[in-house]
Amino acid sequence: MASEEFIYSLAYLLIAVCVVVPPTEFRSAGLTVQNLLSTWLGSEDVYFIHYHIKRTTATVVVHSLLPIGYYIGLSFVAPDLNLQTPWEANSLWQLYLLASTIYLICASALAVYWKSHKWSCHRIARTLSYHGTSWRAVAAAIDIEFRRIDKFTSGPSGARVIITDSWIMKVSAYNVNVAHQQDCHLNILKSEDHSISHESSTGAQFLTIEVISVNGNIKPFTIRLNSSEYRDLKDKVQAPVVNARNVVITQSLTDRFLDAFREQVAHNPRYHLPEGSVEPDPCIGCMQITSNVKLQKFCEDASQGECVQCYCRPMWCMECMCKWFANRQDQRQPETWMSGKSPCPTCRSKFCVLDVCRLA
Structure with missing residues (x-):
């Protein structure tokens, strides 16, 4: 028979994975960082950049709570481990508590640093500063284009690709990569074919595309999308799409x-x-x-x-x-x-x- 510690550890691991990488069921139920903190985050449609600056900061803090949360929960499930009195616990648990505490402190310190100077120290703000003299002016320009209905969007909320008239953006859990369309080109790296897909009974092909900017301060980043959306992406981007590796792109149905x-x-x-x-x-x-x-x-x-x-x-x-x-x-x-x-x-x-x- 499985012990209480094993059952708790397995259940907590499952919940932690769903918090870090929310499945469709969690997103539908609103059990995500952006939904639970929606009042503080504000509206993505109105203030896209500031919304994601706050969202990434909150995500870092929430995820840093998971290791120490496991320790606190286990201290109630298994009182014989003496976790509520760390000085009496096993040395390995003492080391785990120390590492979890340091991780939480570092994440909280990073959040405070990002918030300083009205978010000017945030990594997204620093990226935008490479595109103009003022990151706030660039943010305002992106906000205006994001409100338009003709933008291209693809992927789940945690790994979304957004292309507006002037910008190519990739939204991830801890960052938003931004590249100006006139400064970059796209390179198709590879394709992945899946015979079974939750989106289609006929399977799916996914393309990995690298976005490379001539701006030396903007690091290349990759985007991933269904090949059925490739035509829409090409219609929206002004930058050339290079298929130097001759990747065979399957047409949509x-x-x-x-x-x-x-x-x-x-x-x-x-x-x-x-x-x-x-x-x-x-x-x-x-x-x-x-x-x-x-x-x-x-x-x-x-x-x-x-x-x-x-x-x-x-x-x-x-x-x-x-x-x-x-x-x-x-x-x-x-x-x-x-x-x-x-x-x-x-x-x-x-x-x-x-x-x-x-x-x-």
């Missing part, structure tokens, strides 16, 4: 379907705009590409099948129509997408891939 969708549409009949009709407007899905597809029933006779004739004028581009179609299929069975049906995004008339026609 949507990208693979888009290729198959395009190939099929290329074989479908073309749609000719009526004479005198106005030129197509920009796609109402992305507002970037001119509408270039029209739904026209060609799969079967007009009175047969589930598909019906759509009378909407061209309002969508190929990519947006493909994404709309894919999102309305069974996500657990991607092999059935090409034979599936979808309602028109405008009038809800049912159509299939054979009914999507390019404009002539």
